[in-house]
Amino acid sequence: MIRAHMSVSLDGFAAGREITPDQAMGRGGDDLHAWMFASPPDPIDRAIAASTFAAGTVGAVLMGRRTLEVGLAHWGDDGTFGVPCFVVTHKPREPIIKERTTFTFVTDGLRHAVEQANEAADGKHVQVMGADVVRQTLTAGLIDELQITLVPIILGGGATMLGDLEPGAARFEQVEVRSSATVTHLRYRVDRR
């Protein structure tokens, strides 16, 4: 299954303005992930984070070049993911190996990147990361499930999650909703066309 998870502000941004390697989530964007780092963690949030990012369920990761560029420095010596990662890009480039994580660059289009990731995932989920690639895979009908964590903040600009789409660009079916004390986790099945 190809799925995406995004923490999104109430005004629809998956990262704030001015995304740089020093400020990977943009201005104010770190607040989108505060629910993951609360101490003590909310039990609902902990369960969602575990099921979304657990190594046992995720078999491969798909992301854009921009996500790699701003993220790599934060992912540590082992590359964090520990599963094959595929980076959609236009320029061919040698793989980046970070101990147990390999980032492979895919230049022959999104559809092939999804196929490669799906094959590498070997029956587990492919997790799609980054607002741009999520939007592209979604509108190309390549995503099975979209998970949104709705965070009640206003970022006022940045990386839009679902902005600038065509009317009816994707069709969703609400599958599960769980709210913690501070945020709400929504899970949608996406109609592949």
Place this chain on the structure above:
Amino acid sequence: MIRAHMSVSLDGFAAGREITPDQAMGRGGDDLHAWMFASPPDPIDRAIAASTFAAGTVGAVLMGRRTLEVGLAHWGDDGTFGVPCFVVTHKPREPIIKERTTFTFVTDGLRHAVEQANEAADGKHVQVMGADVVRQTLTAGLIDELQITLVPIILGGGATMLGDLEPGAARFEQVEVRSSATVTHLRYRVDRR
């Protein structure tokens, strides 16, 4: 208490493109309210609709001129609301009386309109309607509670609910979340500044 309720698409629109009196919710916008008219109604949706729009809890309504113009023809001979309605506008105009509903035009600014509505509500809630006026009252710190019904459709454009705000334009605290089979109702307390 001043509160607003909006049914909003997953891409953040409270109405579709091309809003006209014949198409009051814009193109595709009627789908935002399908949850209110399902047959049989989902018990959660029914409870939310009842508590949001019940005459016993709403004492006055506040809206913009545009909402009045596109809505009036749809609100029937009795004007639907049955409580004092206040219309924020720049041009003075005689009140419109529809049997049990009076629409009074307020030309001395949003803050005064809210005050007038609150007085008329006589201890009950003031319900704020229409994307523009909701956004204006929200950013002016005049709203106590924002209720969002999140509808998993893509409108691709139209009346943005929270677009084009400044970062941190409003602060929210998640109060209650209830999901039906098709939509999710989120209730936020707004920090008045």
